[in-house]
Amino acid sequence: MGGSEDVKWLGSEVTVALIFGLIACLYTAYRYITGNNDYFTKRNVPYIKPTFFFGSVKSLVLRRTSLCDHVIAVYNQLDGHKIAGMFDFLRPSYVVRDPELIKYITVKDFDHFVDVPIIIPEDAEPILTKGLQSLKGQKWKDMRSTLSPAFTSSKMKILFTVVSETGQQLTTHLENCYRQQQATAKHESMLGARLVPKKTADFFRTLVRETIKFREQEGIIRPDMIHLLMQVRQDNLWEDGSSSDVNLESQNTSTQDITRSTKISLDTDDIAAQALVFFSAGFEAVATLLSFSTLLLAVHQDIQNQAREEVDKVLAEHGGQVTYEAVQSIKYLDNILSETLRIYPPAPLISRKCVKEYQVPGSDLKIEKDSSVMVPIVGLHYDSNYFPNPETFNPDRFSEDNKHSIQPFTYMPFGSGPRHCIANRFALMETKTALVHLLSHFELHTTSKTQLPLRLVKGLKMAPEGDFWCGFKLRKPISNVTSSVASNAVESCLLLCSNCGIPW
Numbered sequence: 009m010g011g012s013e014d015v016k017w018l019g020s021e022v023t024v025a026l027i028f029g030l031i032a033c034l035y036t037a038y039r040y041i042t043g044n045n046d047y048f049t050k051r052n053v054p055y056i057k058p059t060f061f062f063g064s065v066k067s068l069v070l071r072r073t074s075l076c077d078h079v080i081a082v083y084n085q086l087d088g089h090k091i092a093g094m095f096d097f098l099r100p101s102y103v104v105r106d107p108e109l110i111k112y113i114t115v116k117d118f119d120h121f122v123d124v125p126i127i128i129p130e131d132a133e134p135i136l137t138k139g140l141q142s143l144k145g146q147k148w149k150d151m152r153s154t155l156s157p158a159f160t161s162s163k164m165k166i167l168f169t170v171v172s173e174t175g176q177q178l179t180t181h182l183e184n185c186y187r188q189q190q191a192t193a194k195h196e197s198m199l200g201a202r203l204v205p206k207k208t209a210d211f212f213r214t215l216v217r218e219t220i221k222f223r224e225q226e227g228i229i230r231p232d233m234i235h236l237l238m239q240v241r242q243d244n245l246w247e248d249g250s251s252s253d254v255n256l257e258s259q260n261t262s263t264q265d266i267t268r269s270t271k272i273s274l275d276t277d278d279i280a281a282q283a284l285v286f287f288s289a290g291f292e293a294v295a296t297l298l299s300f301s302t303l304l305l306a307v308h309q310d311i312q313n314q315a316r317e318e319v320d321k322v323l324a325e326h327g328g329q330v331t332y333e334a335v336q337s338i339k340y341l342d343n344i345l346s347e348t349l350r351i352y353p354p355a356p357l358i359s360r361k362c363v364k365e366y367q368v369p370g371s372d373l374k375i376e377k378d379s380s381v382m383v384p385i386v387g388l389h390y391d392s393n394y395f396p397n398p399e400t401f402n403p404d405r406f407s408e409d410n411k412h413s414i415q416p417f418t419y420m421p422f423g424s425g426p427r428h429c430i431a432n433r434f435a436l437m438e439t440k441t442a443l444v445h446l447l448s449h450f451e452l453h454t455t456s457k458t459q460l461p462l463r464l465v466k467g468l469k470m471a472p473e474g475d476f477w478c479g480f481k482l483r484k485p486i487s488n489v490t491s492s493v494a495s496n497a498v499e500s501c502l503l504l505c506s507n508c509g510i511p512w
C-alpha cells in the first residue's frame with residue numbers, strides 16, 4: 009500500500025517537474041524571441057513595433073502583400089524619420105529613408121558598409137561563396153575591380169552580337185507560335201530560388217570548366233560573358249583604358265573609387281562562380297524588366313506607338329539592321345525602361361552590413377558593427393515628393409529635359425555606390441535590344457487573360473497577379489510566315505513558353 013503511494017507521489021513530482029520544465033522552456037523561448045524588442049527603444053530610434061516572431065515582415069511572410077508593397081508600407085509607416093528601425097523576424101534592421109543619408113551610407117562612408125548581409129554559410133559550396141555578391145571586405149574589393157573591366161562600354165559592344173542574335177530568336181520563336189497557331193503558353197519562373205542546390209552547382213561548374221577547356225583547345229572565340237571572364241583571367245581586359253564607370257547616376261561610383269584593391273588571378277572555380285552569379289543575379293532581373301516593360305507598353309498604346317515610331321525611324325536610318333549604334337540611339341526606349349524600373353524594380357530594396365561602428369552624421373546615433381541597414385528603394389520611387397503621381401507610368405520623367413530634376417539618391421533600381429549592380433549597362437542593353445526586335449515586328453496588346461489594373465502578386469515573386477499575359481500581333485513577316493497566319497493575333501505569357509520550353 010505504502011509502495012503505491014510512493015509511486016503516486018513520485019509520479020506527481022515528475023509531472024510538476026515536467027510542467028516547470030515546459031514553462032521554463034516556453035519562457036526561455038519567449039525571452040529569446042522578444043529579447044530584441046527594445047533594441048530601438050534603448051537607442052532612441054523610432055521603429056515599427058514588431059509582431060511576435062515575425063517582427064515587421066508578417067504580412068509578407070504570410071503572403072498577404074507583395075514585396076514591393078511591403079517595402080512601400082514600411083517606408084510610409086516611417087514617414088518623417090531620416091533613419092528608423094524595423095525587424096526582419098527577430099533581427100533588428102535600420103531603415104534609411106533620407107536621400108542624403110543614403111548617400112553617406114552607400115557612397116561617402118562606404119568603408120563602414122562594404123558588406124551585404126548574406127545568409128550563405130562560409131563553408132557552403134565554393135561556387136556560391138566565391139561569387140561576387142557573396143564576397144566580403146577586401147576579397148570583394150579585389151574581385152570587383154578584377155571583374156569590372158568586363159562591363160565597360162566597349163565590352164557591351166562585343167556582347168551585343170550574341171544579345172541581338174537572341175533577340176532575333178525571340179521574335180522567330182513568337183513567329184513560330186503564329187505558324188503553329190498556339191494560342192496559349194503558361195509562364196513559369198526559371199530561377200526563383202536564391203540558393204542553388206549542390207547538383208545544380210556541380211552541373212554549372214562542369215559546364216563552365218568544359219566550355220573553357222574546349223574553347224582553349226580549339227581556339228574558339230565567342231563574344232559572350234564566358235569569353236570576357238576568360239580574358240579577365242588572362243589579364244587582357246585591363247589595357248583598353250575604357251572607363252568601367254557605368255555613370256547612370258552620379259550616385260554610381262566607379263571601381264577606381266574602390267581604394268586599395270588589387271586585381272586577382274581567377275581560377276576556373278572563380279570563373280564558374282562569377283558565371284553562376286551573373287546568371288542567377290541577371291537572368292531573372294532582366295526577364296522581369298523585359299516582361300514588365302512589354303506589358304506596360306501593351307497597356308499604354310500611345311507610349312508604344314511613340315516608341316515604335318522611333319524604332320522604325322532609327323532602323324530605317326540604319327538600313328533596317330538592328331545594330332549596336334541603332335539601339336543606342338533610340339532614346340525613348342531608355343526612358344521607358346527607366347520608368348518601368350521605377351514602378352517595378354526587380355530589386356525593391358538593398359541592404360548593407362555595418363563593418364565598423366558608424367556615427368550617423370547630424371545625430372547622436374551610433375550604428376553598431378554587424379548591424380543591418382536597409383534602403384527601401386521602391387518606397388522612394390513611390391514617394392510623391394520625389395515623383396509626382398507616382399502610380400502613373402510616365403517615361404517622360406526621364407527625358408533629357410526632365411531627368412535633371414530627379415533628386416539624387418531617390419531613384420536607385422540598380423542600387424547605389426561602389427556596390428551597385430556591376431552589370432547595369434549590360435542589363436539595359438540586353439532589354440533594350442529585345443524591345444527593339446519585338447517592337448519592330450509586333451504590336452503588343454492586352455488580352456482577356458491580362459489582369460487589369462496591374463497588381464503585383466502577393467509574396468516574394470516579382471510578377472503581376474495572373475502572370476505576364478500579353479498579346480502579340482505580327483506587323484510584318486520575319487521569315488516566311490504566310491500573310492493569313494500573320495494576320496491572326498497570338499497571345500503568349502512572357503518569360504517561358506511551356507509549349508516548347510524556350511525561355512526568352
Ligand code: HEM
Nearest residue numbers: 141286289290293294355358422423424427428429431435
Ligand atoms: C534589370 C536588371 C537588373 C537589376 C534591376 C539589377 C539590380 C541589382 C541591384 C539592386 C543590386 C544590388 C546593388 C546594391 O546593393 O547597391 C545588384 C547587384 C548585382 N548585380 Fe544586378 N541587376 C540587374 C541585372 C544584372 C545582370 C544582367 C547581372 C550579370 C550579368 C547582374 C549582376 C549583379 C552582381 C554580380 C551584383 C553584385 C554586385 C556586388 O556585390 O559588387 N545584375 N543588381
